[in-house]
Amino acid sequence: MGLFSPITIRGLTIKNRIVVSPMCMYSSEDGFANDWHLVHLGSRAVGGAGLIFTEATAVEPRGRISPVDLGIWKDEHIDALRRVVDFCHSFGAKMGIQLAHAGRKAEDYPPWERDGMKIKGSKHAIAPSAVPYGADWHTPKEMTEEDMQSVQKAFEDAAKRAVEAGFDVIEVHAAHGYLIHEFLSPISNKRTDQYGGSIENRERFLVDVVRRVRKVIPDSMPLFVRISCVDHIEGGWTLEDSIHLAKRLKDEGCDVIDCSSGGIVEDEKVNAYPGFQVPYAERIKKEVGIMTMCVGLITTYEQAQEIVMNSRADLVAMAREFLRDPYLPMRWAKTHWLKPEVPRQYIRAWL
Numbered sequence: 130m131g132l133f134s135p136i137t138i139r140g141l142t143i144k145n146r147i148v149v150s151p152m153c154m155y156s157s158e159d160g161f162a163n164d165w166h167l168v169h170l171g172s173r174a175v176g177g178a179g180l181i182f183t184e185a186t187a188v189e190p191r192g193r194i195s196p197v198d199l200g201i202w203k204d205e206h207i208d209a210l211r212r213v214v215d216f217c218h219s220f221g222a223k224m225g226i227q228l229a230h231a232g233r234k235a236e237d238y239p240p241w242e243r244d245g246m247k248i249k250g251s252k253h254a255i256a257p258s259a260v261p262y263g264a265d266w267h268t269p270k271e272m273t274e275e276d277m278q279s280v281q282k283a284f285e286d287a288a289k290r291a292v293e294a295g296f297d298v299i300e301v302h303a304a305h306g307y308l309i310h311e312f313l314s315p316i317s318n319k320r321t322d323q324y325g326g327s328i329e330n331r332e333r334f335l336v337d338v339v340r341r342v343r344k345v346i347p348d349s350m351p352l353f354v355r356i357s358c359v360d361h362i363e364g365g366w367t368l369e370d371s372i373h374l375a376k377r378l379k380d381e382g383c384d385v386i387d388c389s390s391g392g393i394v395e396d397e398k399v400n401a402y403p404g405f406q407v408p409y410a411e412r413i414k415k416e417v418g419i420m421t422m423c424v425g426l427i428t429t430y431e432q433a434q435e436i437v438m439n440s441r442a443d444l445v446a447m448a449r450e451f452l453r454d455p456y457l458p459m460r461w462a463k464t465h466w467l468k469p470e471v472p473r474q475y476i477r478a479w480l
Contacts, residue, residue, distance in 0.1 A: 140349025160200020232308025
């Protein structure tokens with residue numbers, strides 16, 4: 130087993146363990162995929178990635194991280210997404226979509242305008258509790274039971290559309306301080322009903338979403354959940370909490386825990402270094418008996434190969450390194466005396 134070995138999850142076989150992590154591109158209008166998304170994601174398929182994720186794709190308009198993010202809240206979004214999926218499939222990549230809701234971190238403007246805002250965030254933002262993300266952010270509306278049911282239904286409907294668009298993997302985004310993470314963390318969840326208080330109650334919203342999504346996608350289709358394994362703030366979500374959650378998610382039909390961290394408060398202090406989140410994936414994999422994906426400052430073949438060879442995680446996701454080099458898998462294979470999988474259009478340059 131190594132980085133370039135295939136992996137089978139449910140009914141899906143991915144040709145290698147190299148994953149393009151979700152990355153916001155801020156290039157969409159009204160949630161639609163366009164030529165930018167085709168070229169950006171298509172280039173990574175040409176480059177040999179085994180699994181490619183879209184950016185965080187909003188399940189409803191008020192759930193966008195910014196107004197220029199991808200969406201999948203209406204049927205009209207399907208055809209443009211299918212165009213991207215079909216192109217990436219033609220080069221042997223599998224395609225994943227990250228279904229997301231920004232919660233209290235939704236913004237009404239693109240990120241390059243944030244510094245000019247006196248009050249940050251969206252005036253339409255919703256959250257488990259009326260607690261702002263930071264001192265100069267809008268206070269979100271506390272969600273009612275009706276709001277929670279509506280958002281859960283939006284995740285369910287988005288999953289149906291993703292299946293129709295031809296995606297191979299669904300990932301529920303429950304990390305980085307966005308809506309579902311806001312339910313999980315005691316920092317942002319101050320509810321006193323069945324969705325707040327105990328860890329079981331704070332996990333309930335995510336479990337409900339996972340149940341809905343698992344119900345409407347094929348049995349053969351893998352379901353990933355991205356979590357922030359720790360909050361990087363005293364009194365927040367812990368790795369022990371993540372292990373507890375992962376056990377519940379496994380029982381609900383989740384196949385892979387995508388292990389990230391942080392994002393619950395604006396002023397968190399993160400001690401980041403190469404591979405700093407790998408131990409989270411390693412411990413969850415070993416203690417829960419579930420597949421994991423790691424991410425975070427992984428930049429070299431040696432790093433990624435060590436992770437897979439030592440069974441610290443099953444998949445290795447990268448973001449910034451793929452921005453620097455869309456042909457990363459081909460380059461790694463060639464420089465480490467493996468036979469790279471090269472499209473016929475590029476074969477003279479690589480073989």
